[in-house]
Amino acid sequence: MADKDKEKMTIVVFSGELDKALAAFNLATTGASMGMDVTMFFTFWGLNIIKKNEGGIKSTGLMRKMLNFMNRGGSRRLKLSKFHMFGLGTWMMKRLMKDINHPTIDELIAMAKEMGVKLIACTTSIGVMGLGEDAFRGEVDNLAGAAYFLSEARESKVSLFI
């Protein structure tokens, strides 16, 4: 099937928690497996999922520096939306996932990319948080705004907000 004939699926990833990131990537990889052309649009707290794990996050101004210090992000720092319990709950959930051989967020990102899922970061959120492009991992395909998301979403058979 040519790419232009493929059904489209778009996902807004607004949340930055581990459980919601899992749900988003499980659906994105499954959609791609079903032959859909999947675009994930990361905005607001969702940007934490696609921030680099290593190094510092550069930003300018005291308030943005404070925000990025408290909200460091990175796929390996994500917390559960419930029962994080100072890290204990999240640690346990990761253990349980490993127990059933469920892929980690990093593995899901690699799987998604391999299948051609597009990762887009929202420029407005990046601006508000004072982030540079270097805050994000290399797998991010592009930066875009709401109009790009909506133009993709209106052509999509499936469009989700997570």
Place this chain on the structure above:
Amino acid sequence: MKADQTLDCVGLYCPMPIYRTGEKIKELKTGEILEVVADDKGIKLDMPAWCKTTGHEFLGMEEEGDEIKVYVKKTHE
């Protein structure tokens, strides 16, 4: 049922069996049959749904104890 290739997904949960089926089917030739063995019961509805969407033919399934064997015929590249 006789299959050309088998994919072992025992111990894997959604979305892994479907993801791996999507990868594996690329290795088959059109007309060949893939057997997927899984123990996640979700596959009973997931695999027919995957076939319906991708256009590959769902040939049926067999249950043996905890294991579910599903058969898919590759109908196109």
